[in-house]
Amino acid sequence: MIAVDNVLISDDIAKEQFVCDLSKCKGGCCEEGDAGAPLEEAELDLMVELYPKIVSYLTPEAIKEIEKKGKYVYHKEFGWVTPTLGNDNEICVYGTRDEQGIIKCAFEQAYYDGKIGWKKPISCHFFPIIQKSGRDGDYDRMNYEPREVLCKPACSFGKKLKVPVYQFLKEPIIRKYGEAFYEALEKVAKDNFPPKT
Structure with a gap:
């Protein structure tokens, strides 16, 4: 689990690779x-x-x-x-x-x-990240939840292009949490989860 500010982020967002393939899904x-x-x-x-x-x-x-x-x-x-x-x-x-x-x-x-x-809607922009606020509003959670069959082409395409989930979803992450948050997430991801070859 990665923590940036008051957001708990699944390791998969840094480790896994994903790029939407609209021609397939x-x-x-x-x-x-x-x-x-x-x-x-x-x-x-x-x-x-x-x-x-x-x-x-x-x-x-x-x-x-x-x-x-x-x-x-x-x-x-x-x-x-x-x-x-x-x-x-x-x-x-x-x-x-x-x-x-x-x-x-x-x-x-x-x-x-x-x-x-x-x-x-931000939930659409974030997909396949599911972002939820904590019950008391004191923290958010971000989980990587691609659909098993529907998102299979996107997972393959991401691996082919070597694009981590967080990079693919840079725009909505910045839209929701800001540039500084994204930069912190990117640093943690690169330091702890080097790109797959």
Whole structure:
């Protein structure tokens, strides 16, 4: 276990290698799971505020589901999450498939198109790191939890490119914890877990 500031980080985040391979997984993390994407309390108002700017990226089915369920829903096990089409383990309402069958996030598309300044929920940006706050809010935990089948191509691709998990997820780590935190994590990782050859 690595400790940086008040965050406990699984060694696997430094030791393992991972690079998403969308051509293989098709963005299946937006669809496979027990509920929609977990949302932080501070993200709830953002979902409402930004909705008018991303609605044009959504499918008619998704718009109908959002009108019925709301921009976010409460799940008894996971707290606030994005709604999904139909049951809990179906595609996130904010996801749409492109011509290649790859699921794209409406928020992320609008971000890249310069329409909004928020990329997507931090839980989505972090995946396959699962980040949780401690019960008393005094520390956070970061665990590496790739999906066994879905993420197999990403694990292979990461090994091929020799990219550790924390390097692949540098942007969301900095987004959540800042540059100094990332630099400290990188130093600990390089000192204790030299790159695999």
